[in-house]
Each structure stands twice: as C-alpha cells, then as structure tokens.
Amino acid sequence: xxxxxxxxxxxxxxxxxxxxxxxxxxxxxxxxxxxxxxxxxxxxxxxxxxxxxxxxxxxxxxxxxxxxxxxxxxxxxxxxxxxxxxxxxxxxxxxxxxxxxxxxxxxxxxxxxxxxxxxxxxxxxxxxxxxxxxxxxxxxxxxxxxxxxxxxxxxxxxxxxxxxxxxxxxxxxxxxxxxxxxxxxxxxxxxxxxxxxxxxxxxxxxxxxxxxxxxxxxxxxxxxxxxxxxxxxxxxxxxxxxxxxxxxxxxxxxxxxxxxxxxxxxxxxxxxxxxxxxxxxxxxxxxxxxxxxx
Numbered sequence: 001x002x003x004x005x006x007x008x009x010x011x012x013x014x015x016x017x018x019x020x021x022x023x024x025x026x027x028x029x030x031x032x033x034x035x036x037x038x039x040x041x042x043x044x045x046x047x048x049x050x051x052x053x054x055x056x057x058x059x060x061x062x063x064x065x066x067x068x069x070x071x072x073x074x075x076x077x078x079x080x081x082x083x084x085x086x087x088x089x090x091x092x093x094x095x096x097x098x099x100x101x102x103x104x105x106x107x108x109x110x111x112x113x114x115x116x117x118x119x120x121x122x123x124x125x126x127x128x129x130x131x132x133x134x135x136x137x138x139x140x141x142x143x144x145x146x147x148x149x150x151x152x153x154x155x156x157x158x159x160x161x162x163x164x165x166x167x168x169x170x171x172x173x174x175x176x177x178x179x180x181x182x183x184x185x186x187x188x189x190x191x192x193x194x195x196x197x198x199x200x201x202x203x204x205x206x207x208x209x210x211x212x213x214x215x216x217x218x219x220x221x222x223x224x225x226x227x228x229x230x231x232x233x234x235x236x237x238x239x240x241x242x243x244x245x246x247x248x249x250x251x252x253x254x255x256x257x258x259x260x261x262x263x264x265x266x267x268x269x270x271x272x273x274x275x276x277x278x279x280x281x282x283x284x285x286x287x288x289x290x291x292x293x294x
Contacts, residue, residue, distance in 0.1 A: 041069045077133050077175050078111040080104045080120040080143065081168045083183030084151040085159040091211035091274040099209050099274050100182040101147045106282055107180055108140045118143065121171060123164040124151050130171055159187030165194035172202060182207045184214075185258050192261035199267055205285070206262065206269040215255075217247050 042058060045065035053067040082104050088097040108118045112135065119133030120143045131143055161183065172179060179202045185191070198204055220238045236243060262269045270288070272281050 042066045043069060075116055075135075076111070076178055077117045077119070078108075078178040078180070079133065079168065079172055080108055080118065081164065081179060081181045081183075082120065082122050082147065083159065083161070083164065084122050084124040085187070086124075087159060087184055087186045088209070091213070096184055096209040096211055096274055097151075099272060099278065100207075101144075102278055103207060103209075103272065103282070104147060104180070104182060105140065105144050106278070108143055110282075110286075111178065112136070112140055119171075120146065121164075121168055122146060122151075123167065125160060127151075128164075128167060130167075133177075159183075161185065161187040161191035162194050165191055165198055169194060169198050169201075172198075177202050179204045180207060181205070182209060184209050185261075189257075189261075192264045195261070195267060196265035199265055204267055206267045207285070208258070208269045208271045209274070210271060211274045215251055217244060219244075 042055060043066065045054060045059075045067050049067050053069075055066050055068045058066045082100055084097065088100060089095045091099075104120070108120075112118050115135050117133040117135045118139055120129075120131040122129045122131075129146060131139075131146060133139075164183070165181070168179065168181070179198065181195070181198075181204060185208055195204070195206070217238055222235065222237050238244070258269075270281075270285050272278075
C-alpha cells in the first residue's frame with residue numbers, strides 16, 4: 001500500500017544551486033543550458049557557439065545571429081555522509097541516529113528518482129563504510145540495511161569530524177556531486193576547513209541533528225549523566241540554578257562556535273531536532289533548495 005508520505009516523496013524534486021558532473025542521460029533536469037530537447041531561451045550568438053544551434057528565423061528577423069538554448073538532461077551523483085558516532089545515539093526514542101537514518105533513506109529515495117546514483121559514507125571513530133554510488137531501488141535498500149546495523153563505535157575519544165569530512169572529500173574527488181552531511185557536529189574542533197574544501201567542489205547540504213535536551217537541560221533532579229563518546233560519568237543536580245546557568249552559557253558558546261564554523265565553510269546548515277516532524281523538515285529543505293536555485 002502506498003502511503004501519503006510515499007506519494008508526496010515521489011512528487012518532490014531536489015533542486016541544485018550549482019553545476020555538477022554527470023552523463024548525458026537520465027531524467028534529471030540540470031540548472032544550466034545544454035544540448036537537450038526542451039527549448040528554453042534565445043541569446044546572441046558568440047564565436048564559441050555551435051553554428052548548428054543558430055535560429056535562422058530569429059536571425060533573419062532581427063538581422064543579428066541568435067542561438068537557441070535547451071534544458072539539458074543529466075544524471076547526478078549524490079552522497080549521504082552520515083555521522084554514526086556514539087553521541088548520535090543520544091536523544092528520545094532511538095535518538096539522533098534514528099532521525100539521521102530516516103532522513104538519509106528519504107533523501108536517498110528522493111534523489112534516486114529518475115535514474116540518479118546514490119552512494120553513502122557511514123562514519124565513526126573506529127570504523128567507516130563506503131557504499132559506492134549506484135542507481136536503482138536495490139541500492140537504496142542496501143544503504144538502508146547498512147544504516148540499520150548497530151554501529152561498532154567504542155568509547156574513549158570524541159568524534160573526529162575533520163577526518164570524516166576528509167574521507168568524504170577523498171571518496172568523492174572524481175566527480176562533482178550533491179553531498180548531504182548528517183551529524184550533530186559534536187566532536188573535535190577544526191572541521192570547518194575540510195567542510196569548506198568539500199563545499200568548494202561540490203554542492204553540500206549540511207543537516208545538523210540535535211536533541212532538545214542538548215539545548216535546554218530538563219529539570220529532573222539528581223541524575224547520573226554519561227558522556228556518550230568518552231564514557232565519563234558524573235552525578236549532577238539538574239535543579240541547581242548555578243549548574244543550569246553554567247550549562248546554558250556552555251550551550252550558547254557551542255552554538256556560536258558551530259554557527260561560526262558553518263560561516264567559515266560558507267554553508268547554511270539545516271537544524272533538525274529529534275521531536276520535529278521529519279516530513280515537514282524534509283519539505284522545508286526541498287523548498288529551500290528551490291529558493292537557493294532561484
């Protein structure tokens with residue numbers, strides 16, 4: 001049975017804001033002009049143009065050579081870069097990792113429409129898995145299967161986000177692609193430079209997944225908290241106003257640091273919370289891709 005979200009997903013189209021690489025086939029319509037079949041516009045002839053594209057009727061009428069422009073159909077390659085570190089397992093229900101998985105599968109299905117190829121890079125500190133890009137339903141099922149596997153992340157170190165982004169840059173270096181980066185961006189500093197290098201070559205969409213408890217600690221009294229990545233445990237009184245004030249200050253500083261890193265990398269990050277409606281969040285991202293294109 002086809003559900004309403006499935007029908008909506010089939011109607012969506014991710015719009016690009018820059019030129020990417022691809023072969024002259026497939027049903028994906030690019031944002032630049034080429035040698036396709038659909039007439040788009042006319043413009044004045046230049047010395048670099050193919051004379052076969054001259055519109056002789058318009059040229060005779062205006063006494064100046066004009067060439068016809070067409071919308072070119074191409075296949076694009078998309079990558080799903082998913083942070084699978086221990087901190088991603090924090091949050092309500094299955095945590096941020098579950099939200100990232102649902103988003104990755106939905107985006108993979110969305111982009112795979114029309115014969116586009118989708119690959120994935122699943123990263124944590126101890127292991128990573130690279131799934132080469134392919135087209136078709138079986139590829140999305142394979143990526144989904146790998147995302148549903150329990151990650152083998154161990155404790156003892158914070159996430160090396162710079163290494164994850166460098167791996168993405170190395171893996172995707174052969175072809176300019178559409179890259180979705182999904183992470184909570186909790187980890188070692190210094191990730192902004194490799195993210196900026198990735199953005200320089202590819203169209204990069206950053207999706208930052210957060211849990212509301214990370215932004216505003218709920219008042220639960222005396223509780224035992226544990227750092228998901230290092231395993232360090234601490235007994236804290238969440239009702240202590242001094243503690244809550246210090247935490248609020250640290251959260252504000254961390255948010256400012258992440259925002260500054262995104263600014264240096266020249267990326268507008270989408271922030272998704274674990275209590276947010278994912279279908280609405282996906283619609284918002286697709287709409288923003290259309291606005292960016294315009």
